[in-house]
Amino acid sequence: MAPRLRHYIPVGLRGRSGEELSMVSPARSVSRLAMSFVLAATVAFGAKPAAAQESLSLIRDTEIEEILAKDSEPILRAAGIDPRNVEIIIVGSKELNAFAAPRVMGFNTGLILEADTPNELQGVIAHEVSHLAAGHSARRDEMNRAGMRPFLLTMGLGVLAALAGSPEAGAGLVGSAGYFGTLGALGYSREQESRADQAGATLLDKAGLSGKGLADFFDNFRYQEVFDEARRFAYFRSHPISSDRIEALRRRVESQPNYDKPDTPESLAAHAIMKAKLDGFLNPQVAITKYSETDASYPARYARAIAYYQLREPDRAIRLIDAMLQEQPDNPYLWELKGQILFEFARTEEAEEPQRRSVALKPDAPLLRVNLGQTLIALPDKAKVEEGVAELRKALTQEEDNAVAWRLLAEAYDKLGQDGMARLATAEFNFWVGDQRQARVFAMRAREKLERGTPEWRRATDIVLVSEPSRDELRELAREGSTTRRSR
Numbered sequence: 477m478a479p480r481l482r483h484y485i486p487v488g489l490r491g492r493s494g495e496e497l498s499m500v501s502p503a504r505s506v507s508r509l510a511m512s513f514v515l516a517a518t519v520a521f522g523a524k525p526a527a528a529q530e531s532l533s534l535i536r537d538t539e540i541e542e543i544l545a546k547d548s549e550p551i552l553r554a555a556g557i558d559p560r561n562v563e564i565i566i567v568g569s570k571e572l573n574a575f576a577a578p579r580v581m582g583f584n585t586g587l588i589l590e591a592d593t594p595n596e597l598q599g600v601i602a603h604e605v606s607h608l609a610a611g612h613s614a615r616r617d618e619m620n621r622a623g624m625r626p627f628l629l630t631m632g633l634g635v636l637a638a639l640a641g642s643p644e645a646g647a648g649l650v651g652s653a654g655y656f657g658t659l660g661a662l663g664y665s666r667e668q669e670s671r672a673d674q675a676g677a678t679l680l681d682k683a684g685l686s687g688k689g690l691a692d693f694f695d696n697f698r699y700q701e702v703f704d705e706a707r708r709f710a711y712f713r714s715h716p717i718s719s720d721r722i723e724a725l726r727r728r729v730e731s732q733p734n735y736d737k738p739d740t741p742e743s744l745a746a747h748a749i750m751k752a753k754l755d756g757f758l759n760p761q762v763a764i765t766k767y768s769e770t771d772a773s774y775p776a777r778y779a780r781a782i783a784y785y786q787l788r789e790p791d792r793a794i795r796l797i798d799a800m801l802q803e804q805p806d807n808p809y810l811w812e813l814k815g816q817i818l819f820e821f822a823r824t825e826e827a828e829e830p831q832r833r834s835v836a837l838k839p840d841a842p843l844l845r846v847n848l849g850q851t852l853i854a855l856p857d858k859a860k861v862e863e864g865v866a867e868l869r870k871a872l873t874q875e876e877d878n879a880v881a882w883r884l885l886a887e888a889y890d891k892l893g894q895d896g897m898a899r900l901a902t903a904e905f906n907f908w909v910g911d912q913r914q915a916r917v918f919a920m921r922a923r924e925k926l927e928r929g930t931p932e933w934r935r936a937t938d939i940v941l942v943s944e945p946s947r948d949e950l951r952e953l954a955r956e957g958s959t960t961r962r963s964r
Contacts, residue, residue: 569584
């Protein structure tokens with residue numbers, strides 16, 4: 477059964493004058509929101525027919541992204557790819573799948589949860605990087621049309637409370653369609669698969685890692701070979717598997733010097749934390765049983781705390797978190813989780829201090845800063861709202877495409893009575909989610925309120941120019957000499 481996600485109905489976020497400022501509802505919170513669009517992708521669940529459908533989500537979580545980045549880094553470096561130039565994407569889906577494309581690497585939550593060890597996950601990473609390095613992207617014209625810049629509505633610091641919408645609202649979010657179209661365009665031949673196996677084994681050994689996990693992962697799903705196409709996991713539809721190929725891969729990795737090298741205790745611990753966190757958010761009812769009260773390990777308590785939060789037992793969750801903070805007072809993710817729970821259960825003033833602690837402990841994480849900014853602008857204090865604006869703008873210096881930060885800024889500027897800035901922030905929000913029409917509309921409105929010639933006014937003009945302006949809009953800009961595009 478697919479994870480049960482909370483859904484919110486999109487409504488217009490309205491300013492003091494009643495003007496609609498955003499196409500997306502503020503909901504209860506954004507910090508643990510992922511986008512779940514009503515463009516349900518066709519996926520296969522094990523033995524279910526391919527017509528079975530699941531709404532996919534794009535997830536942001538600093539802790540999980542860092543674990544995945546750390547797992548990927550030595551493999552990317554071995555392939556001659558700078559890890560800083562690769563964006564990690566997490567797709568909220570129980571379907572087993574992963575992909576690598578220029579500057580992007582994606583993992584379904586289903587694949588992460590199926591990987592028993594860090595080395596198995598690194599085996600998949602090495603295999604995907606090998607496809608990328610060899611230029612194996614099949615149906616390249618389709619991939620180019622789909623676009624490789626994924627639709628990243630950065631919904632703050634957590635996982636899997638969904639912000640779902642009507643088909644009409646989802647239709648405007650064209651970036652997402654491009655992202656999911658890219659997934660559909662991936663596919664490899666059996667020959668390419670065998671080459672990627674061998675190249676992946678080479679990359680793992682070059683990185684000083686065992687190739688055992690690579691062979692083990694494919695061996696674990698050997699049964700997929702006997703399923704017809706419609707019943708296979710998506711990963712094995714685009715990556716055809718065979719027993720001969722698995723045996724050839726096993727022989728290769730067993731001959732390598734790092735084959736018996738075990739996962740480090742640190743990587744094992746991080747892998748367990750990542751899976752526990754996903755279990756707590758995705759499968760809270762299952763997590764309560766899977767991570768029983770008798771299990772005193774950190775991952776088990778973490779999973780239970782998240783599960784209790786998801787099951788609307790905040791006091792029980794916070795008691796567990798406070799006990800863990802006694803042991804790990806410098807863990808920014810525990811402070812983040814505590815602040816998020818307090819915020820979501822309308823204890824906003826109490827949420828401020830934990831959010832501040834999370835940012836102080838990890839000041840280079842923009843998502844944590846967005847979380848703090850969200851809390852500050854929700855407080856009934858003008859000075860706090862202004863501070864929240866500053867925090868959101870700091871986050872945007874690191875992630876200018878963070879659509880949620882722009883939406884929150886629109887809300888904050890409206891509270892401060894800065895109508896031009898509120899409209900500009902709303903234009904930015906729509907620009908980064910790919911809704912050119914709304915971006916252009918709000919940029920034009922912002923220009924009416926902003927002082928002519930200021931950087932903000934020029935930015936509004938630039939958004940108009942790159943968002944398919946009408947002839948009338950172009951004539952209006954031409955009359956004032958504003959038809960030359962500027963860099964930001």
